[in-house]
Amino acid sequence: MAMVSKMQADQQDLAALLNRVVQESLQFFAGLEERPVAAQAKTEAVESLPSDGRGGLQALERFQQLYAKKLSASAGPRYLGFVTGGATPASIAGDWLVSVYDQNLSGISDSIAGYVELETIAMLRELFLLPDDFSGAFVSGATMANFVGLAQARQWAARKQGVDVANDGLYQLPPLKIASGAPHSSIYKSLSMLGIGRKSMHLIPCQPNREAIDIAALRAFLEEHRNEPCVVVANAGTVNTVDYDDLAAIARLKSDYAFWLHVDAAFGGFAACSPRFSHLVNGLEHADSITIDAHKWLNVPYDSAMQFTRHKSLQVDVFQNNAAYLGSAIAQPEFAHLTPENSRRFRALPAWFSLQAYGRAGYKEIVESNAEVARLLGEKIAGSDSFELLAPVRLNVVCFSLKRKTRAEESLTMNDITRFLGQLSRDGRVFMTPTNYQGSPAIRAAFSNWRTVGQDVDVIWQALCDSFAEYSREG
Ligand SMILES: *Cc1c(COP(=O)(O)O)cnc(C)c1O
Numbered sequence: 001m002a003m004v005s006k007m008q009a010d011q012q013d014l015a016a017l018l019n020r021v022v023q024e025s026l027q028f029f030a031g032l033e034e035r036p037v038a039a040q041a042k043t044e045a046v047e048s049l050p051s052d053g054r055g056g057l058q059a060l061e062r063f064q065q066l067y068a069k070k071l072s073a074s075a076g077p078r079y080l081g082f083v084t085g086g087a088t089p090a091s092i093a094g095d096w097l098v099s100v101y102d103q104n105l106s107g108i109s110d111s112i113a114g115y116v117e118l119e120t121i122a123m124l125r126e127l128f129l130l131p132d133d134f135s136g137a138f139v140s141g142a143t144m145a146n147f148v149g150l151a152q153a154r155q156w157a158a159r160k161q162g163v164d165v166a167n168d169g170l171y172q173l174p175p176l177k178i179a180s181g182a183p184h185s186s187i188y189k190s191l192s193m194l195g196i197g198r199k200s201m202h203l204i205p206c207q208p209n210r211e212a213i214d215i216a217a218l219r220a221f222l223e224e225h226r227n228e229p230c231v232v233v234a235n236a237g238t239v240n241t242v243d244y245d246d247l248a249a250i251a252r253l254k255s256d257y258a259f260w261l262h263v264d265a266a267f268g269g270f271a272a273c274s275p276r277f278s279h280l281v282n283g284l285e286h287a288d289s290i291t292i293d294a295h296k297w298l299n300v301p302y303d304s305a306m307q308f309t310r311h312k313s314l315q316v317d318v319f320q321n322n323a324a325y326l327g328s329a330i331a332q333p334e335f336a337h338l339t340p341e342n343s344r345r346f347r348a349l350p351a352w353f354s355l356q357a358y359g360r361a362g363y364k365e366i367v368e369s370n371a372e373v374a375r376l377l378g379e380k381i382a383g384s385d386s387f388e389l390l391a392p393v394r395l396n397v398v399c400f401s402l403k404r405k406t407r408a409e410e411s412l413t414m415n416d417i418t419r420f421l422g423q424l425s426r427d428g429r430v431f432m433t434p435t436n437y438q439g440s441p442a443i444r445a446a447f448s449n450w451r452t453v454g455q456d457v458d459v460i461w462q463a464l465c466d467s468f469a470e471y472s473r474e475g
Pocket residue numbers: 083140141142143144184186237238239264265266267293305
């Protein structure tokens with residue numbers, strides 16, 4: 001009885017509860033610039049399950065007391081780790097309403113919400129200049145989008161060998177051949193989850209000093225395996241240096257070789273939003289399946305990504321749910337038959353809000369302004385005595401390292417990078433993450449938040465210089 005009455009009381013005073021959430025949100029945003037970019041994750045767990053609940057307002061207050069101040073500023077303008085997009089104001093509004101409406105997007109028949117997802121996919125197709133024969137659906141992130149794309153590739157490749165993997169499994173097949181130049185780690189993870197296996201990846205050499213695949217080497221690989229169905233994973237925006245495979249050249253190989261072309265364009269696909277950069281994704285329209293993240297450069301809250309395909313029927317072969325009940329003729333096989341989930345949140349709504357609110361011009365602006373701040377930071381690094389630029393700034397990531405201050409034969413180690421980045425995080429103004437670029441320990445600064453402006457580059461630069469001074473003193 002007690003619990004029910006607390007819920008009823010909360011419901012009766014819902015306006016008060018939600019108004020407090022508005023206040024908390026506004027306070028969070030007001031302090032975002034000053035909030036430390038990274039917070040120490042340690043805490044003593046103090047809360048246990050209350051026998052009698054506190055009610056919503058008290059729960060919010062308790063959370064604020066215990067945790068709110070310790071959250072990182074990953075939503076802010078100077079969190080440059082990984083590829084961490086921000087969230088536009090309209091997308092946050094849409095995301096709140098996802099919880100309010102609480103629709104189940106497993107299908108399309110009992111609510112208009114399913115059509116909103118289809119409409120959102122259609123708007124995104126326009127944004128990425130993709131032809132109408134691509135269908136798509138929302139998934140939780142680019143890892144899942146890669147999984148869905150490669151699941152279809154697996155189904156296709158096995159069919160070529162007379163096997164229906166969805167029903168019979170991989171047991172009768174020789175190892176599938178996957179080829180890629182500089183694949184993201186989530187490709188390996190997907191191969192593991194799909195039973196194809198991480199070792200099925202054949203790394204094709206990249207062009208000298210690039211992360212873009214060597215087309216001649218790819219052709220040679222396809223020639224060598226011309227009697228086996230191959231899957232090519234092309235990369236449209238690598239995480240280290242935002243390098244792009246020549247998608248049009250890869251697509252042209254299709255006239256000589258039958259292969260499945262999956263393009264991981266998790267964040268690099270957004271080059272399509274700007275006439276200055278759209279040449280980078282020329283040929284994307286020839287893919288069989290495409291991954292694009294929404295919680296990165298679309299700047300909607302986590303967790304959200306899109307998978308696009310031109311082989312929906314293969315997708316249904318893999319993901320159909322409850323075939324006996326649906327029979328063989330699924331008229332409009334939507335969501336639960338297309339992606340790993342069965343019940344699904346109204347994930348398209350934040351994207352719908354943001355696309356409607358800011359349109360093509362808004363996304364052109366985010367991409368171009370992030371690219372501009374990356375260029376500015378790259379310039380400062382290239383002209384500095386302390387840092388060294390490792391690759392040209394092609395779009396929104398600056399890949400750099402520390403200049404060796406010691407004797408030439410002593411090379412920089414990952415330990416040096418970790419120590420420097422630790423200092424940078426303690427400084428609190430900017431967050432960056434380590435990487436390994438062509439065998440050298442390196443640092444990445446990835447810009448993908450609409451909040452980042454030119455002035456942030458000055459703050460970032462000052463933080464880098466101050467942290468380098470501190471690091472040199474220690475070392
Ligand atoms: C981020 C990223 C992924 C994985 O995305 P999640 O949304 O974190 O699952 C895959 N590929 C590329 C190129 C990425 O940048």
